[in-house]
Amino acid sequence: MTQGSYDIVIAGGGLGGATLGRALAGAGARTLIVERETAFRDRVRGEGMMPWGVVEARALGIDRLLCDDGAHVVPFWRRYSGLVPAETRNLADTTPGHTPCLDFYHPSMQRTLLDAAESSGAIVLRGAEVVHADPGKPPVVEIRTDGGTHRVKARLVVGADGRRSTLRRIAGFTLNQDPGRLVVAGVLYEGLDAPEDSVHHFQSPALGQAALVFPIGHQRFRTYFVSWVGQRAHPISGSGHIREFLDACVDTGVPRDWFGRARVVGPLAAYPGADTWVEHPCNGSVVLIGDAAAASDPSWGCGLSLTLRDVRVLLDRLLANDDWEAAAHAYAFEHDRYYGALHRVLDWLTQLLYERGATADERRARILPCFAMEPDRAPDLPGLGPETPSDEKARRRFFVEDRFLPQG
Numbered sequence: 405m406t407q408g409s410y411d412i413v414i415a416g417g418g419l420g421g422a423t424l425g426r427a428l429a430g431a432g433a434r435t436l437i438v439e440r441e442t443a444f445r446d447r448v449r450g451e452g453m454m455p456w457g458v459v460e461a462r463a464l465g466i467d468r469l470l471c472d473d474g475a476h477v478v479p480f481w482r483r484y485s486g487l488v489p490a491e492t493r494n495l496a497d498t499t500p501g502h503t504p505c506l507d508f509y510h511p512s513m514q515r516t517l518l519d520a521a522e523s524s525g526a527i528v529l530r531g532a533e534v535v536h537a538d539p540g541k542p543p544v545v546e547i548r549t550d551g552g553t554h555r556v557k558a559r560l561v562v563g564a565d566g567r568r569s570t571l572r573r574i575a576g577f578t579l580n581q582d583p584g585r586l587v588v589a590g591v592l593y594e595g596l597d598a599p600e601d602s603v604h605h606f607q608s609p610a611l612g613q614a615a616l617v618f619p620i621g622h623q624r625f626r627t628y629f630v631s632w633v634g635q636r637a638h639p640i641s642g643s644g645h646i647r648e649f650l651d652a653c654v655d656t657g658v659p660r661d662w663f664g665r666a667r668v669v670g671p672l673a674a675y676p677g678a679d680t681w682v683e684h685p686c687n688g689s690v691v692l693i694g695d696a697a698a699a700s701d702p703s704w705g706c707g708l709s710l711t712l713r714d715v716r717v718l719l720d721r722l723l724a725n726d727d728w729e730a731a732a733h734a735y736a737f738e739h740d741r742y743y744g745a746l747h748r749v750l751d752w753l754t755q756l757l758y759e760r761g762a763t764a765d766e767r768r769a770r771i772l773p774c775f776a777m778e779p780d781r782a783p784d785l786p787g788l789g790p791e792t793p794s795d796e797k798a799r800r801r802f803f804v805e806d807r808f809l810p811q812g
């Protein structure tokens with residue numbers, strides 16, 4: 405079944421690979437998706453999609469599929485403290501795309517989208533692994549299955565195989581990595597006594613930590629605790645640290661009584677918050693999308709949206725140009741632009757809200773009162789994502805370096 409040649413071979417059937425495979429197969433491309441897992445489990449991955457990501461989901465036609473699968477529409481974003489004064493933001497009313505957040509259980513989302521890709525005509529190979537790719541015209545991909553190793557040809561090979569991408573390594577891309585600054589720990593609760601109409605965002609700049617509570621439906625909540633690296637003796641990870649996780653969330657502002665009847669229903673895992681990324685994620689025969697191209701710090705909850713932006717931009721270029729090598733390069737140029745913009749803004753936010761030490765404290769004391777008076781100094785991450793202004797003028801405005809400039 406796997407012998408032969410395809411228009412496109414996609415390594416990885418996560419959000420990125422399954423969504424791209426579904427769309428290309430639907431457009432008539434001979435599509436093979438290779439997915440290592442046979443069944444998906446809770447890996448403590450993204451479950452809260454920002455409004456700017458929902459715009460992409462709509463453009464790709466997967467928002468309905470996700471909602472039919474039980475995805476939870478979240479109309480409000482409640483901030484309890486932090487950058488701007490406490491507020492409840494109506495997302496559909498205040499975002500450019502008029503979109504809410506869309507939250508879901510990640511394993512269920514993966515199963516639904518991979519099934520949908522199959523229904524659109526993609527061949528989906530589960531329990532199989534991409535182990536090698538020979539560049540060349542056409543590139544040849546080596547796939548390991550229970551039944552042995554197969555070699556298939558493709559017009560284009562896509563690495564959608566996540567933050568530890570094998571394809572990225574074997575294709576020889578150079579991986580860049582930020583210094584570790586944040587650590588994010590997450591777990592799934594059932595029965596948390598919190599309103600299900602909002603993402604709950606508790607930010608404590610004084611402590612250099614945050615807690616985020618994403619309702620994913622049926623009183624289940626993906627809950628994250630984010631802290632400055634080294635603030636704690638060890639990462640909060642593993643079932644022995646559930647109590648510590650809860651206390652850390654409460655220290656950051658989450659009401660303790662929310663947890664009164666809550667049950668942990670998944671693993672507690674911690675991840676480094678540093679971005680990893682590839683400049684120009686295309687080498688002609690292999691193109692990277694999603695976390696394989698750029699895994700943005702999970703603390704800021706943009707990875708799902710960024711992945712869908714990649715899928716939409718690459719798809720548009722492939723459908724518009726018969727020369728797929730040129731189309732893939734065009735995507736990579738665009739990726740550098742929007743990922744670069746997002747990366748800049750997340751760096752500013754990390755500096756302002758988390759950095760430790762006297763200089764950081766002084767900066768917060770100077771800047772945060774200005775944000776309280778002029779909230780539009782803050783980037784609109786939920787609504788605009790990478791399109792929130794991130795040029796030098798925006799940077800000066802963010803760090804309130806514009807106040808004392810002579811007016812032109």
Ligand SMILES: Cc1cc2nc3c(=O)[nH]c(=O)nc-3n(C[C@H](O)[C@H](O)[C@H](O)COP(=O)(O)OP(=O)(O)OC[C@H]3O[C@@H](n4cnc5c(N)ncnc54)[C@H](O)[C@@H]3O)c2cc1C
Pocket residue numbers: 415416417418419420421438439440441448449450451452453454532533534535564565566567569570571588590675693694695696699702704705706707708709711
């Ligand atoms: C702790 C944490 C919290 C997060 N929270 C959020 C959040 O709240 N909001 C948000 O937007 N984002 C969040 N993210 C990021 C989000 O989960 C990712 O950006 C998103 O899942 C990336 O999708 P992907 O398809 O690129 O990769 P993945 O979801 O990693 O999918 C890759 C797939 O490839 C398969 N695979 C891997 N290697 C191979 C191989 N060699 N051959 C075949 N198959 C292979 C894997 O089995 C997997 O199914 C979070 C991430 C972490 C770590």
